[in-house]
Amino acid sequence: MADTFIPGPDRARALRGAFGRFATGVTVVTTTTERGPIGITANSFTSVSLDPPLLLWCPAKTSQRHDAFVGTAHFALHVMGTEQDAITWAFANTAEAFEHCDCSLSEHGVPLIAGCPVRFECTIRDRIDAGDHTVIIAHIDRVTTEDGPEARVFLGGDYGHFSAL
Numbered sequence: 001m002a003d004t005f006i007p008g009p010d011r012a013r014a015l016r017g018a019f020g021r022f023a024t025g026v027t028v029v030t031t032t033t034e035r036g037p038i039g040i041t042a043n044s045f046t047s048v049s050l051d052p053p054l055l056l057w058c059p060a061k062t063s064q065r066h067d068a069f070v071g072t073a074h075f076a077l078h079v080m081g082t083e084q085d086a087i088t089w090a091f092a093n094t095a096e097a098f099e100h101c102d103c104s105l106s107e108h109g110v111p112l113i114a115g116c117p118v119r120f121e122c123t124i125r126d127r128i129d130a131g132d133h134t135v136i137i138a139h140i141d142r143v144t145t146e147d148g149p150e151a152r153v154f155l156g157g158d159y160g161h162f163s164a165l
Contacts, residue, residue, distance in 0.1 A: 026152040026159065028091045029057060031075040032109040033068045038095035039111065040065045041088045043154045044133065045077060053140040055120060058133040065095050070127055070134050074108040079118040081149030082161045087113065088152065112144075117151045119144040 007015045024043040031038060040059065048054035057077060059066045069075065080088050090097030102114040106121055113119070122138035153160045 020156050023153050023155040023160075023162075026080045026088050026154050027057070028078045028080055028088060028113060029059075029069065029075055030078070030103075030111040030113065031069060031072040032105075032111070033072070036096070037098060037105075037109075037111040038065055038068055039091040039097060039113075040069065040095065041092040042077075048137060054125065054137055055122065055140055056135055056137045058130065058135050060133050062132065066134065068095075070136065073124055074106070074110050075122055075124070075138070076106065076110045076112050077120045077122060078113045078116040080152045081115065081117050082152050083149060084113075084115065084152065085159060115146065115149060116144075117146060117149045 003014065005011050005014055025045065027042050027045050028039050029042050040063065042057055042059065044058035046056055048056050055077065059069045084101075087097070087101045090100040098111060103111045104114070106112055110121065112121070120140050121142040121144075122140055124136055124138050126135075126137040128135040128137070150161050153162055
């Protein structure tokens with residue numbers, strides 16, 4: 001049975017559910033602050049351009065980590081693998097969950113999580129106010145890929161993975 005609706009405050013749950021029907025990857029975004037390194041789990045990520053190489057992600061304004069990520073110049077976005085659920089859950093709950101992962105620091109002091117299928121090291125280019133989120137568009141400075149780990153997928157509020165036929 002189809003459910004057609006006009007999005008509004010009274011249908012926020014339905015809109016969230018509709019968005020949840022689109023499979024996304026699971027990422028952890030990291031940066032450094034005056035207090036030290038932080039991270040956040042995010043699924044609001046997409047490619048923007050190949051030339052120049054750009055991506056975007058969107059931190060929620062309600063997040064206590066929002067201002068740190070919007071105010072930084074550099075970050076790393078890690079596409080997480082199926083064996084890294086403990087890391088993604090940890091960063092969903094706290095900004096300082098680095099004890100759950102093996103990481104090193106970039107030349108900009110940004111934490112780089114090891115073992116991810118893909119990692120993008122970025123410099124912020126644009127910050128766009130967009131409702132209850134900020135759209136961060138960034139230049140991709142460096143990409144690291146690793147063979148082996150499958151990327152984690154998020155669909156309908158749950159983790160999964162993609163199996164090619």
